[in-house]
Amino acid sequence: MLKLQVSEFFRAASQFVVVEPRSPQVRFPLHEHDFYEIVIVSSGNGWHVLNDEPHFISCGEVLFLRAEDRHAFEEVDQLHLTNILYRPNGALLQPDRIRPYLQPADDGAIERRYWQLSDGALLGLEPLVTALARESLKPDAASAVMAECLFAQLVVTLWRDRFATDADHLAPSARLDHVLRYLRHNFTQPIDLDEVAERFGYSPRNLRRVFSVATATTPHSYLVKLRLARAMRALRTTDDSVTEIALASGFNDSNYFAYSFKKLLGTTPFRYRQDARSSAPRAAEHSAAPPRRVNQSLTQ
Numbered sequence: 001m002l003k004l005q006v007s008e009f010f011r012a013a014s015q016f017v018v019v020e021p022r023s024p025q026v027r028f029p030l031h032e033h034d035f036y037e038i039v040i041v042s043s044g045n046g047w048h049v050l051n052d053e054p055h056f057i058s059c060g061e062v063l064f065l066r067a068e069d070r071h072a073f074e075e076v077d078q079l080h081l082t083n084i085l086y087r088p089n090g091a092l093l094q095p096d097r098i099r100p101y102l103q104p105a106d107d108g109a110i111e112r113r114y115w116q117l118s119d120g121a122l123l124g125l126e127p128l129v130t131a132l133a134r135e136s137l138k139p140d141a142a143s144a145v146m147a148e149c150l151f152a153q154l155v156v157t158l159w160r161d162r163f164a165t166d167a168d169h170l171a172p173s174a175r176l177d178h179v180l181r182y183l184r185h186n187f188t189q190p191i192d193l194d195e196v197a198e199r200f201g202y203s204p205r206n207l208r209r210v211f212s213v214a215t216a217t218t219p220h221s222y223l224v225k226l227r228l229a230r231a232m233r234a235l236r237t238t239d240d241s242v243t244e245i246a247l248a249s250g251f252n253d254s255n256y257f258a259y260s261f262k263k264l265l266g267t268t269p270f271r272y273r274q275d276a277r278s279s280a281p282r283a284a285e286h287s288a289a290p291p292r293r294v295n296q297s298l299t300q
């Protein structure tokens, strides 16, 4: 298998970090490296295969790769990203203090290998990445230290801006924000709200209270609305069956889906679809074609 070498990308032995923009990232075959890599997706989308698992990446995703990870970019569509390459045992200042802010080194659940940033956070990173790119190109010792400081700043910023998956290290004031991001990012999966409360350091009752104060709705009803919004879009833009759409939107029971739909919209999913078709007959043509080369069941 293709193995990318430090010597191809790093100028000098003293260089710890290198910024490699990929605008665009073209399809890239399966490979490993002898360096580590942080990948920040700034726009577009594509299929990323990591250790045999395909994952659909898009704008705002961040991924940490270890040297021994095998990965490839397939089916790219205007995918733009920034690769930040660094040496695992490089000269990083105080590595032990930075490690907790890098993604877990173990394989863990595949979804935990990807972080999501908001558009605003992504934009906020630009000056930092530009400064890092500039400093990492300069040969003098002061610039090398500066590049390391900027790298540390970048890692901690990514960690702060990510959609957290648990309450570890979260300030109490940031927890609700992360609960909301968590729900928005995971609503198509089964979600046990009591478990979410516990993950983010709340009792179930306390979460409902804090949530209602901030959003004027309950976590349950918020989740149902996220799911309904996705289902409405799928009804308008795809030919999938109502049951398929219900399941893909996170409802585990199509009766409950029909009930919630009617309650919110006063109509049935079938009628909603018919009405949308008759007022916008071309809407169905906008549905995305399924990827050709990736086994879909692995990716939903």
Ligand code: RM4
Pocket (backbone or CB within 6 Å): 004, 020, 022, 025, 028, 033, 037, 083, 085
């Ligand atoms: C490639 C691709 C690879 C990365 C190299 C540095 O275009 O993004 O993943 O390892 O660049």
Ligand code: NI
Pocket (backbone or CB within 6 Å): 031, 033, 037, 071
């Ligand atoms: Ni790579």
